[in-house]
Structures are given as structure tokens and as C-alpha cells.
Amino acid sequence: MSTSTKAETHRAVGTRGWSAGRFGRVLVMLVVSAMFVIPIVGFIAMAFRNQENVAAGSDGFLGLGGMSWDNVVYSWSQITGFGPGEGGLYQQWIINSLILAIAGGLLALVAALPAGYALARLRFRWRRIWLFATLLAMVMPNTVLVIPLFLEVNAIGAVGQLWPVAIIMGFFPFGVYLSYIHFMTTMPPELVEAARIDGLGEIAIFFRIGLPISKQAVALVAFFSFVANWTNFFLPLALLTSNQQNKTISIGIQELIGASPLFNATVAAGLDVKLYMPQLALATVISMIPLLIVFLGAQRYLVRGQTVGAVKG
Template identity: 75%
Template sequence: MSRARVTESELSGAVGSRQWSAGRIARIATMLLVAAAFIFPIVGFVAVAFRSNEGVANGTDGFLGLGGLSIDNVMASWGQIMGFGGADNRGIFLQWIGNSLFVSIGGALLAVIAAIPAGYALARLRFRFRRTVLVITLLTMVMPNTVLVIPLFLEVNAVGAVGQLWPVLVIMGFFPFGVYLSYIHFMTTMPAELVEAARIDGLGEVSIFFRVATPISRQAIALVAFFAFVANWTNFFLPLALLTSNFNAKTVSIGIQDLIGSSPLFNPTVAAGLDVKLYMPQLALATFVTMIPLLVVFIGAQRFLMRGQTVGAVKG
């Protein structure tokens, strides 16, 4: 028995030594260095929002710029951001965020409503030109957004809706990637035998979709909603083409451009006529605030995103 105990301890020690071998330590050290290379700029960027204009300009905020951090600096910078636009448009930055939430959430809902049924139809229904529709979806998915900006502007201008938010919301609901993702989901997670059994039981195609397909597509719905929201929130060219004529209807993606363009750091001529001057701490804080909705959506959808990584995989 004692010999057996010694053998077990020796084995456990050998396993422990293999777990912390030189190669494993080197790999961990390399990953930590790579992670630090990505994290350090983000930490430095966020830290700028907690610093003062003078500290940033003079470089007197300690080691790596992480000294002189204060909530008072954040509140002062936020007050300057809220004052951008003058007395008539005070708080315009919050209105831009509201506009972005409106078109991003609305566009994501439209994307889900359109993409999930379309993906199911392409995956489990048989109709003429099905493959043609699928190929067109793939081509549209890989087409650069910049190619479509001018045609979309001409169409929106034809109905006299340039400068309004609702055309942007409707266009953002057109999400070919969501259709393809739904197609892959239904092709891999919904057996054809299940659809045939439902048809034998007397269910119509609409009933099959709502009573059979929809309950097993929660992950696909979450994935489509997440990717659509991120794409809509970060979309720049479409709001730039359709909303620049209306100062109050801008989204935050092009509003940030206005903040940068009105800063003395980048455009002293324009900034000379403004009462509120925005410097590096204010721009960093405004950019950080625009990242918060994306972080909230990512954290809320993380469980579905982790499960949805296997969409399209084959179970062994």
C-alpha cells in the first residue's frame, strides 16, 4: 500500500511538472504580452477621459499618463460636451445617442423579423429560383456598403425623406448576413424529417414556422439581433449621406465626427467661433460613452454568442 501511495504521489508530481513546463510557461507569457499590447492602448484611452486638459497638454499626469485621474475632470468634460451646439442645441450629444438607439434597435428588430423567416424559407422550403435567391443574398452580403450609398441616397431623395430617421431605420433592417446566418441555422439544427412530420400532421407552412421552427431558433434570433445592432450602431456612410442636412437628426457615429471637426486640436479655424472648446479629454469621454451601448448589448448577448459559435457545426 505504501508503495502504491508513493507511486501516486510521483505520478501527480510528474503531471504537475508537465503542466508547468517551460513550453507552457512560454506560451502563457506570450499570450500575456499580446493581451497587454491590446489592453494598454484601451486603458490609456479611457484614462484620458479622467484627466484634465492641462495635464494632457503638458504631460504632467505621472507615469504613462495614469496620474491625475479624477471624477471631477470627468464631470467637467461632460459639461463641455453637453454645451456643444450652443444654447439652442444644448445636450445635442444625448439626442444623437438617442437617434442611434432608435435606428439601431429598430433596424435590428426589422432585421430579425425579415431574416429569420427568409432563412427558414431558403433552408426548408422548395420553390423556383431558390438557389438564385441564395446566391443573390451571398453577393449582397459581400458587397461593400459604400457601393450602395449613392443609389440609396437617390431613392430616399426621390421620396423627399433626406434628413429623416425612418428611412435609415428601414434600410438598416435590410441585413443579408442575418438571412444567411438563419439559413445555416435551420439547415443544421432543424432536420428535414421534423418538417415532413409536421406536414403529415396537417400543419401549414406558416404554422410549422411559428410552432416548430421559431422555438428552436432563439440562438439564431439573438445572433442576428446582436450583429445587426452592432452593424447599425457603427454604420457611418449611410447616416452621413442621409442625415447630414439635419443637425438634430444625426446619429452619434457622425456626431463624433462633428465633435472632432470642431476641436481646436484638429480644426482651429472652425473652433475659433465656438463658445465651447473640446480637447482630448472631452473627445475621449464622448467616444467612451458611445461604446457603452455596445458593451451592454455584448454582455447581455454573451450567453447566446457562446452557444451560437457552433451554428453550422456538425455533431459527432
């Protein structure tokens, strides 16, 4: 084939590749992406602006007008000054959320992986009932369980403390189901039977064979449990509101909004610190950073873990 023929073929393939249908799909994807990206960019830009520019309506393109690092420094000083005395409640809320998210995630891993292995590879009485109960607990709304959990924690006098919330967050049925699917699809029954013939017990099989092939499952359970714990609102609201120092960032953001002159002028009138839209935007953006870090750290395993449950052809 001559060089000119190859060039003509390449142009023909390129022309067919950018047909009207493909162009339309790409255009739709760009429009949908812009619908999500533009509000996020504008919201992040709000943290770099000041209230005067916002009130004057000098937004600029995509709300990027009047941005300055000095505005961020001022907004941060206002956020950290919120609270009695010298403030510092916002930082404490971040620390509390990290403690609960990490502790609850570790407990979820410790409970979910062995439970998923047992449901997938052990044969015991009422196994299907336990699997059904796991699925039922997974789809049950969290709000249904808030009042019973509050009554139980109140019965032991631990309302307002972090440790019972961390233990409850370790109960993660979705992690059990993910582990169950993982061991069902990546751990052949023949491998388990061969290990049993070699004299290994079930605990040894789990630790010596199951865990080494469970990196994707560990990443999935850890990521989803961390996100669920970090964004959990109703459970900390019911169990931690009696102690201002032990609140989480999910409750704290609501408290910052409720103390802003934009939403509650009566409450804000008695505060030395005034929080307006740039301060609230900065507080929200900072609260999303741990989630972004966890996502970036687990991204490689999350992409591989998308095939958990898939069947090879």
C-alpha cells in the same frame, strides 16, 4: 498507491504541464493581450484627466496620472454644452442611434428569420439564385450602395429623416445567412416533413417549430445587426447630414473631433465650448457603453451560437 507516490505523480504531471512550449504560448498570449489592453486602459483613463495634465505630459503609469471624477464632470458639461443654444446635441445623437439600431435590428429579425427558414427548408423556383444573391449582398461593401440609396430616398423627399434609414438598416443579408445556416443545421428535414404530414402549413411550422428552437439565431442576428447599425457611418452620413438634430453618434463623434481646437482651430474659434482630448475620449467611451450592454446581455446566447453550422460527430 501510497500518498508519497501520488504526490510525486502530481508534481510530475504539473512539471510536464508547464513545459517550455506551454510557457512560451502563455507568454505570447499575455504579450498580445497587453498590446490590446494597455491602449484601451490608457484611452479610458484619458476621460478622467484634464487637458492641463495631458499637455504637461504628466501621464504616470499607463497614462493614469491626474485622474479625477471632477474631470469627468467637467468634460461631460462641455460635451453636453456642444451645439447651438443650450447644446444637447450629443444626447440627441445617442437617442437617434438607439432608435435606428433598435428599429433596424427588429426589422432585421422580422425579415431575416423567415427568409432564412424559407431558403433552408422550402423548395421553390430559383431558390439557389436567391441564396447566391443573399451571399453577394452580404459581401458587397456598404459604400457601393450609398449613392443609389441616397437617390432613392431623395426621390421621395425623405433625406434628413430617421425612418428611411431605419428601414434600410433592416435589410441585413448577413442575418439571413445566419438564419439559413441555423435552420439547415438544427431543424432536420424529417421534422418538417412530419409536421407537414400532421397538416401544418409552412407558416405554422415556422412559428410553432422553427421559432422556439431559434434563440441562438435570434441572439446572433439581433447582436450583429445592432452593432452594424450603431457603427454604421456612411449611410447616416449620406442621408442625415442635412438635419443636425437627426444625426447619429457615429457622425457626431466626427463632428466633435472636427470642432476641437486640436484638429480645427478655425472652427473651434467660433464656439463657446472647447473640446480637447479628455472630452473627446469621454464622448467616445460613452458611445461604446450601449454596445457593451448589448454584448453582455447576449453573451450567453452568443457563446452557444458559436456552434451554429457545426456538425455533430
